Amino acid sequence: MDCIYCQNKTTYLLSDGIRKCSQCRRKFSPKKIAREKVLVSLFLSASKIPVTALDDKSGININTIKKHFMIIRKKIALFLDREFERNIAKIDEYDEHIYCQKNSKSTKNCRFISFSFEDKIYTLLLQENIEQKNRLENFYKMIKVKKDSSTITDFWNYFKVFIAKHRGVARENLIYYIKEAEFRYNYSKKEQKEILDNIL
Numbered sequence: 733m734d735c736i737y738c739q740n741k742t743t744y745l746l747s748d749g750i751r752k753c754s755q756c757r758r759k760f761s762p763k764k765i766a767r768e769k770v771l772v773s774l775f776l777s778a779s780k781i782p783v784t785a786l787d788d789k790s791g792i793n794i795n796t797i798k799k800h801f802m803i804i805r806k807k808i809a810l811f812l813d814r815e816f817e818r819n820i821a822k823i824d825e826y827d828e829h830i831y832c833q834k835n836s837k838s839t840k841n842c843r844f845i846s847f848s849f850e851d852k853i854y855t856l857l858l859q860e861n862i863e864q865k866n867r868l869e870n871f872y873k874m875i876k877v878k879k880d881s882s883t884i885t886d887f888w889n890y891f892k893v894f895i896a897k898h899r900g901v902a903r904e905n906l907i908y909y910i911k912e913a914e915f916r917y918n919y920s921k922k923e924q925k926e927i928l929d930n931i932l
Contacts, residue, residue, distance in 0.1 A: 736760050767792065771800045772928050779916050782897050805908040807931050808915045812854060822849040827884045828858065831906075842906060848883035852918040855887075857907050887917050 735753035742754040843858040
């Protein structure tokens, strides 16, 4: 098995099941790597499947699945932030959206601003990003969505279907589920896998 750190071809299996690289001398667990691949595969297949249904398929504890899915969502959010900053000059439309979860105990609505660029979407939680919104509006010419169909309206229609399978999400985690939906909306299955292989 190749070293996951330096890609050296020679690694040694130790008595505890850990492998050690002959070149960089670092250790890694093949079992952990195999489990992470399964978790990424489950994540990619879970666009329309409730997380609770994945427990039976994989044999991995549901709490482990939920924990790793949140780690993946947070890394996706960072990736999307970088991609947006890289493409910020290409923004062509924006719109504000108020979202209220039907099953949430919170009575507060969440306000978002969504931007589109090259048929992709990027969303900010508005209350926490007033400065960024003002910066964008000051430096970039954007057109507020006025038509019934656009990348932004298509995304929010997609998100309503996507979030329904989760049956309520904690308010503080909602942005990460939006980022997951954004990721799935913006990229093909093949692209999603390639991106996750690079960022995890």
